[in-house]
Amino acid sequence: MLPPEHDRSTAPAAAAAAATTTTISHPRPDLLIHAVPSAPDTFSILRQSLFSLTLKFENISYSIKVQTNKRGCLSLRNNESQSNTTRTILNGVSGLVRPGELLAMLGTSGSGKTTLLTALAARLPGKISGTITYNDKPFSSSIKRKIGFVSQDDVLYPHLSVLETLTYAAMLRLPNKLTYEEKVAQTEMIIEELGLTRCRNSVIGGGILRGISGGERKRVSIGHEMIVNPSLLLLDEPTSGLDSTTAQRIVATLRGLARGGRTLVMTIHQPSTRLYRMFDKVVVLSDGSPIYSGDAVRVMPYFESIGYLPPFNLINPADFLLDLANGIAPDSIREDQVEHFHGGLLLDRQDDQNSIKQSLVASFRKNLYPQIKAQILTETNISTVARSNSLKGSKNNEWTTSWWEQFKILLKRGLRERRHESYSGLRIFQVMSVSFLSGLLWWHSDPSHIQDQVGLIFFFSIFWGFFPLFNAIFAFPLERPMLNKERSSGMYRLSSYYMARTAGDLPMELVLPTVFVTVTYWMGGLNPSMITFLLTLLIVLLNVLVSQGLGLALGAILMEVKQATTLASVTMLVFLLVGGYYIEHIPLFISWLKYVSFSHYCYKLIVETQYHSLNEVYHCGGSFGYCKVGDFPAVKCLGIGNHSLWWDVTALFFMLVGYRILAFLALKMGHPC
Known part of the structure; x- marks a missing residue:
């Protein structure tokens, strides 16, 4: 049951909306869930997890600091004198949304609608003044999992199909x-309700990959949040890019969600008349300041009462509201402009618009704000006991799925999303071509040509240091938008995502170097012992894992592909130079660099594996025709034999663990929620 006040104030709007939505099947999600015969208990379980949530926000203000030059413009040059100025994005916005109500935020571009919506979702960085409460409680981790947020930009995996995207969301x-089966039935219901049946098996697409249309992608984003039946659903421009019929269907669906007991808040740029009639409440912003907040059916009488008469032929109230938000009052301005034109004193249009905006804001603070404040103070729609019990129960089940379940689902999703990348023909061709080329260059190298063999060994350590490092750098920066979105919604633990992401890369990260070493090793004529070959392969694979860990750490710390790539290039160049092949006598003050180079340890271990005894001889053309391997300069400078090779293995293992812990901590600091 809705509050009596709501019934009185929204009855005309509800009747009008019902008249405009009679052609839309199943406007209520509970009817749809009951209509799915394969999941009779789905709705009852979801209903138990749904508790009514009243959203209150009072006197919300938000400012940012920007740098301007002496001309008052954003400074683009470092040599210009700059000063820090404060720009107000939101200024004293208040409102109240109860369960069962749909609130729409209207305003011009740049008026602060998205900023306010982000603040209500507790995702706005920086300090916000004012109070935002959810059932009279501040934001918490338990509340976070009851909130659905649909951003204006559709953040989806491009290589997953519509069905896969929503199914994985349901699983998590x-x-x-x-x-x-019940989770799949819930997914099918969402697909049918949002009109995605035709494209259910099509990939999302994006960028250079052709996929579903923009409107369909928007509906998938909405379905991604609707899948959990959230208590509070916030949507940023859900009708953007949609035709009028599809937009009406989306808003009707959202209104049905609200009538099922949820609280809905959305921003919308310029709704049609039919859409406006579906709104229960509206908030109108002008340059970050509210000029109206309250019932949608009372907006026209309010502005008429303060002297702003709508034109007689007005059809869409939203057009009139947006004109007012821009400082344009058609009737009054037209008369003023005629008088001043005939008098030869035409007022500056910008000054006139600013004066109208200030008048509207002042009227809001005088007439509407006291009423909203009184409603917030006297709101008793949900009892304190019910609120505390619902929140207490939610804390006992902080995560909807276990760590292991999250890991399995994320691993499977990651493998399907990146199968085009991991098993791409271009990547396989790249590795195979280099392996055959290097095998031909070192074709059956003579053991007496120890310089050539040592060069091949060093090539192993360098190539399988560069290749996995630069592949791993892209992992977290490219998935940053998706990680921000899903972590903000509390979908999974960061540790389960991190382990699934790194484990999903292992198959191709280990298969490709295995094939490479197998081909190049035997073509290059290295030690024909099978044990030596297997040890060499294990060392290269360990080097690959260490290199991948460093790439993950750099990507997680910087989160910018260009910066991480630049730093990785410099790092690998240093590792290349101090690896022990190019420079035999490194100055003491900088010789410590080789001890942090995994390429040095890999190179040294493979050399130790290839030449078991430093007393082995090779044909060198000296006085006796033979020389000891241990006396060869490129081998002697490595210090082989001074200590056990297990020290080098231990160093690589410490790097393997250390880099991956560093990557996780960097992600944790960037995504603490």
Whole structure:
């Protein structure tokens, strides 16, 4: 049951909206869930996890600091004198949304609608003044998992299909009480309700990959949040890029969600008349300041009461509201402009618009703000006991799925999303061509040509240091938008994502070097012992894992591909120079660099494996025709034999663990939620 006040104030809007949505099937999600015969208990379980949530926000203000030059413009040159100025994005916005209500935020571009919506979702960085409460409680981790947020930009995996995207979301976000079949049924219901049946098996696409249309992608984003039946759903421009019929269907669906007991808040740029009639409440912003906040059906009488008469032929109230937000009042301005034109004193249009905006803001603070504040103070729609019980129950089940379940689902999703990348023909061709080329260059090298063999060994350590490092750098920066979105929604633990992401890269990261070493090793004529070959392969694979860990750490720390690539290039260049092949006598003050180079340890271990005894001889053309391997300069400078090779293996293992811990800590600091 809705509050009596709501019934009185929204009855005309509800009747009008019902008249405009009679052609849309199943506007209520609970009817849709009951309509799925394969999952009779799905709705009841989801209903138990849904508790009514009243959103209150009072006197919300938000400012940012920007640098301007002496001309008052954003400074683009470092040699210009700059000063820090404060720009107000939001200024004293207040409102109240109860369960069962749909609130729409209207305003011109740059008026602060998205900023306010982000603040209500507790995702806005920086300090916000004012109070935002959820059932009279501040934001918490338990509340976070009851909130759905649909951003204006559709953040989706491009290589997954619509069905896969929503199914994986259902697997991660729906409670363990539901079986796999019931979660799939919930996914099918969302697909049918949002009109995605035709493209259910099509890939999302994006960038250079052709996929579904922009409107379909927007509906998938909405479905991604609707899958969990959230108590509070916030949407940023959900009708952007959609035709009028599809937009009406989306808003009707959202209104149905609200009537099912949820709280809905959305921003919208310029709604049609039919869409406006579906709104229960509206907030109108002008340059970050509110000029109206309250029931949608009372907006026109309010502005008429303060002297702003709508034109007689007005059809869409939203057009009138947006004109007012821009400082344009059609009737009054038209008369003023005529008078001043005939008098030869035409007022500056910008000054006139600013005066109208200031008048509207002042009227809001005088007439509407006291009423909103009184409603916030006297709101008793949900009892304190019910609120505390619902929140207490939610804390007992902080995560909807276990760590292991999250790991398995994320691993499977990651493998399907990156299968085009891991098993790409271009990547395989790159590795195979280099392996055959190097095998031909070192074709059956004579053991007496120890310089050539040592060069091949060093090539192993360098190539399989560069290749996995630069592949791993892209892992986290490219997935940063998706990670921000899903972590903000509390979909999974960061540790489960990190382990699944790194484990998903292992198959091709280990298969390709195995094939490479197998081909090049035997073509290059290295030690024909099978044990020596297997030890060489294990050392190269360990080097690959260490290199990949360093790439993950650099990507996680910087989160910028260009910066991480630049730093990785410099790092690998240093490792290349101090690896022990090019420079035999490094100055003491900088010789410590080789001890932090995994390429040095890899090179040294393979050399030790190839030449078991430093007393082995090779044909060198000296006085006796033979020389000891241990006396060869490139081998002697490595200090082989001074200590056990297990020290080198231990150093690589410490790097392997250390780099990956560093990568996880960097992610944790960047995504603490």
